[in-house]
Amino acid sequence: MLEKPVSSAVLERLPTYLNYLRSLPTEVVNISSASIARALSLGEVLVRKDLAAICDIGKPKVGYSVTDLICVIEKYLGYNRTDTAVIVGAGKLGRALLDYDGFSGYGMNLIAAFDVDPQSQGTAYSGKPVMPLSRLAAFCRENDIRIGILTVPVEQAQEVCDLMIDCGIRAIMNFAPVHLVTRKDVLIKNENIAISLALLAKRYSEQVAEETML
Amino acid sequence: MLEKPVSSAVLERLPTYLNYLRSLPTEVVNISSASIARALSLGEVLVRKDLAAICDIGKPKVGYSVTDLICVIEKYLGYNRTDTAVIVGAGKLGRALLDYDGFSGYGMNLIAAFDVDPQSQGTAYSGKPVMPLSRLAAFCRENDIRIGILTVPVEQAQEVCDLMIDCGIRAIMNFAPVHLVTRKDVLIKNENIAISLALLAKRYSEQVAEETML
Secondary structure, eight states: OOOOOOOHHHHHHHHHHHHHHHHSOTTOOEEOHHHHHHHHTOOHHHHHHHHHHHOOOOBTTTBEEHHHHHHHHHHHHTTTSOEEEEEEOOSHHHHHHHHOOOSGGGTEEEEEEEESOTTTTTOEETTEEEEEGGGHHHHHHHHTOOEEEEOSOHHHHHHHHHHHHHTTOOEEEEOSSSOOOOOTTSEEEEOOHHHHHHHHHHHHHHHHHHHHHO | OOOOOOOHHHHHHHHHHHHHHHHSOTTOOEEOHHHHHHHHTOOHHHHHHHHHHHOOOOBTTTBEEHHHHHHHHHHHHTTTSOEEEEEEOOSHHHHHHHHOOOSGGGTEEEEEEEESOTTTTTOEETTEEEEEGGGHHHHHHHHTOOEEEEOSOHHHHHHHHHHHHHTTOOEEEEOSSSOOOOOTTSEEEEOOHHHHHHHHHHHHHHHHHHHHHO
16 A cells, blocks of 8 residues: 655654653553643644544544554554664764664664774774774665765765765765755755754743743 | 744754855855755745745845845844753763754853763763752752753653753753653753654655656
8 A cells, every 4th residue: 555645744743643652551552632632732633634644543432542553653654664774973973873772663773883083993882883984885785775874074074975875875864064965866854953952942032032022 | 123933944944044155155245045045955936935034135136145144044043142051961962962062153052961870970071061960950040041951861851851840941952752741831842863864764765665656
């Protein structure tokens, strides 16, 4: 069956539903969209529409089977199939990500990191090796790697991005605060923690300004 | 003057424009929305509308003064005013964030971290101290801290979130993969790197599926 496409807003809420459903005690067998909405401070209609967009397992007056709904969302998000990815740039952030054990719960498996620094090469974090950048091409070919995380300094980001693409990587999560220029068939997701924090601070200051005006 | 509110989609594109404008050589005095659009692979109408939503400094046939536009966006995003923030949880991710020097470019200043682990207390990263969690309340009061980053394990996340709110923090960037329950006047921004990566992998696999069908 071909999956129905959903908007990116829905796609980004699905993991929130999943986290919440996973956190429920096993005693909870069924749950209504109203209960999910209340727990997550979301609108009930929104929750019902989101879930209806990916499945039709909700039953009137009963709601959703929690285990079935978890299963449906996991399958929809691809968490039941494992994707492998590599990190390029084994600085502090890269190493923190290598050590982070939360990826597997979302069907992701980070298997290695690459760096130009001879000091970090040959080391391993949580059993995942750091290898010389010159090994990237062969490693990606041998392991059919299509997904990469870029955690190098701004100055090297474009060059390293080009190299990753040459090595067959087609989806890049970019932590360098710079706009990367790539081919159209390459997906880039910019993750800028400083920008996220600044946007949060801006929203907070707007909220304070609104309260002051009331 | 009261700022016009813009959609969150516009708000999230503004830093991209800013990064690009900051990266231009100083020889570039004026720039058109068409050039910005081309460089960032965005639609020209979109760029023009985005910029029109926050300013009216664009001139027909001339475009925007680069320095003026940088200034307008920085001001709009609040980067010209510095907000201070703290980190709670000085594990690997928390320490990587303490060491990261990219926050100041976005008007954010992380000044300290807090942890329950006696081992990490008394240490410092890039000159920023790690203090006992019991010091959080006094520190937030003395420094008027309203913004916090939460990087503790899932099991402690809710309890630590409650404590941060008790200490006066009103905007929290949450890296723990769990839904936090809070008061309505507290802003929570969930940052789950594993989820972001999984969504990127999903988009990549959809793109491959589409290409296969063509």
